[in-house]
């Protein structure tokens with residue numbers, strides 16, 4: 001059995017516990033691209049932003065609710081993580097922060113934002129300074145106060161913004177978000193990661209995995225005005241974009257996750273030199289305290305940038321293909337990937353050469369279409385259900401520190417998400433094929 005055959009079989013048999021909305025099947029309509037707003041990065045476009053530090057609750061995958069501190073749009077509802085701030089290289093970015101954090105242990109809580117990777121940051125127009133008297137790495141503000149930070153986004157890439165005040169506690173409580181700077185060099189633009197021709201990607205296939213963790217005992221201590229004690233810190237939840245699996249693969253702005261707007265399902269089309277020539281991109285970000293070795297199944301990723309620097313040296317391409325990306329605390333990694341038909345399997349001209357075991361020995365995944373061929377749906381055995389919509393493939397991606405695939409003791413939750421590969425649009429439009437919703 002070749003490696004790729006093994007992958008096909010494993011894909012067909014993988015057991016999946018998630019739920020996706022099942023839409024009506026079996027009717028033919030003209031093929032059109034899915035609504036890109038339901039998946040992928042949700043940008044809050046700049047360069048001027050107003051954020052509010054506040055407290056709220058999120059839903060954990062084990063159905064607990066968790067008290068969090070986070071950044072939200074000023075005057076808007078609570079959300080976690082903070083808005084994904086998108087700007088263009090060269091712009092002067094201006095972020096006004098208002099402090100609406102509740103008192104903690106009867107005292108006011110000062111806070112701030114720092115911008116790792118950005119230079120010459122100003123606070124209210126003057127050079128930002130450490131505020132060590134208030135345990136802050138940058139200018140902090142008391143509740144009710146506000147401060148405006150500004151800087152020139154001088155280089156493209158993926159960056160973090162996070163609290164610079166009492167950082168162990170406040171970042172642990174959830175005060176972080178992503179900052180994306182798009183290249184503006186001559187001939188480049190928002191569909192490039194860097195000012196490099198080989199960093200071009202498909203704009204509707206830009207994804208983010210903001211990886212974080214939660215120690216519920218520390219959060220409960222803060223909620224109930226007890227001591228946050230980093231000596232006792234131990235994460236029990238791990239998240240992608242502020243959600244754990246299976247919520248992680250729900251759409252952006254899913255109605256049952258009102259304070260966790262960002263999904264992490266990556267939904268793409270196969271590579272095709274004419275109709276779909278450019279790859280997808282994923283921005284990996286680690287705001288936790290542990291390494292997160294993220295592992296997509298089924299294909300490798302090409303790591304092209306770290307911490308906002310393209311992997312190059314004097315014109316030499318230092319990008320590297322990896323089967324797992326180890327994202328260290330505080331790091332960001334930019335990874336491009338594509339799904340392509342390496343073996344050319346075809347149900348008639350080149351069938352998958354594998355003997356299908358007896359039904360009693362099969363475990364049918366919830367996403368299995370009944371066929372190992374992309375774009376085909378076939379009858380499933382009696383009693384088997386599928387959430388497959390149009391013969392698409394689902395390939396799991398997860399954090400490979402397996403103890404982190406957990407939600408306070410509930411296993412197979414946490415930082416798990418999926419790559420969904422849809423059949424090519426032209427194929428969806430063929431007679432007898434199902435159009436993907």
Ligand SMILES: [Cu+2]
Pocket residue numbers: 295297398
């Ligand atoms: Cu795995």
